[in-house]
Amino acid sequence: MTAALKPPPAAPKPILGRRRGTTEQVSVYLFLLIPLAALAAAVPFAWGWGLGWTDIALGFAFFVISGMGVTVGYHRLFTHGSFRAKRGLKIALAVAGGLSAQGSVVDWVADHRRHHAFSDREGDPHSPWLFGTGPIAVMRGFWHAHMGWLFDRDRTNAERFAPDLLEDEDLQRVDRLFPVLTVVTMLLPAALGGLITWSWQGALTAFFWAGIVRVALLHHTTWSVNSICHMLGDRPFRARDRATNVWPLALISFGESWHNTHHADPTSARHGVLRGQVDVSARLIWVFEKLGWATHVRWPTPERIAKLRVRPQD
Structure with a gap:
């Protein structure tokens, strides 16, 4: 009796999915360029009038809520599974991340997992090193890594890259609500x-400062990590790419x-693992x-940290 032949392994799914439609692409341009224009106008706008303590307090509160939604929710929880969250916290973090206007939870996670899979190599959606190391190539790479890649259709x-999120009904509901959350983050x-x-x-003034300018500041904070x-x-730790620690950020x-x-x-779950970080x-x-x-x-252990440290002979 002949042994049954094993089926060939399934081919890996492609890196790229569908292209954005015209309406989606126009929305991307609007929500990237309008906050950027508002940020450019912020200094002369504030010089004459229009910035009060209420605007500062609201802007700070929404920056923290939406920013933590990205860092704790989108990044450490949903992308990397650094911890498990109770259902209420999971939903709250997904909603808070949506208030950042950086993309829906599924798209954000898929992009970031792809970044780690191909970091600083072909396939990385936002590496600054895809065009070479000459002065022009570096400037082009910085623009691409900072925000240019977001205009790709x-x-x-x-x-x-995010099959687990596609199977989570709670996250799918929040993902579909992203356009609503984008409106809420501006109007609330x-x-x-x-x-x-x-x-x-x-x-x-609250719409301008705590809405548009706050979104722009958060955008460029996140994009600065990419670029x-x-x-x-x-680079105190061994990694397969050129990722660095930048303390002023x-x-x-x-x-x-x-x-x-x-x-x-x-x-x-902790990125700042050394003294004073x-x-x-x-x-x-x-x-x-x-x-x-x-x-x-x-949580990282001292043994794990020591194992990953760059030694003088490395």
């Missing part, structure tokens, strides 16, 4: 500003700029763990 194949600060100051001017943190900085990025550490140990996102995960909302947290 090709989307990362979520079936290959305006509504609160108007109610707090009881004026239309308060609504308008600057693959070009300049320290640590506080505003909530610990994401300890990027070399993260690429050396992607599933770790501020990692606000890790501290929030610690709070969630103490409250019982987060479990199975992957």
Whole structure:
């Protein structure tokens, strides 16, 4: 009797999925360029009038909520599984991440997992080193890594890079609500500003500062990790790519700029593992763990840190 032949292994799913339609692409341009234009106008706008303590407080609150939604939710929880979250926390973090206007949870995770799979190689969606090392190539690479890649119409194949999220009904619902969350993240600060100051001017300035400018600042904070943190900085840990630690970005990025550490140990819940390295996102995960909302947290051990350190002979 002849043995049954084993079926050939399935071919890997393609890296890219469907291309964005015209309406989607126009939306991308609007939500990338309008906040950028607002950020450019912010200094002369504030010089004459229009920035008050209410705007600053609302802008700070929404920056922290949406920023933590990206760093703790989109990145450490959904992309890397650095911890497990109770259902309520999982949904809240997905919604908070959507308020960043950086893309839906499935698209964001798929892009970032693809980045790790091909980091600084062909296939990486936003490496600054895809065009060479000459001065022109470096400038082109910086633009591409910082925001140029976002204008590409090709989307990362979520079936290959985020199949677990596609099977999660809660995350699928939040993913479909991304356009609504984008509107909410712009209009809710305006509504609160108007109610707090009881004026239309308060609504308008809150819309500008806590809505559009805040989104732009958060965009460029995240994009700086993609660009600057693959070009300049320290590399105290062994990693397969050119990811670096850039300390001036640590506080505003909530610990994401300890990027070399993260690429050396992607599933770790803490990126700032050395003395003096501020990692606000890790501290929030610690709070969630103490409250019982987060479990199975992957904290780095001293042995793990020592194993990954670059030794003088390396």
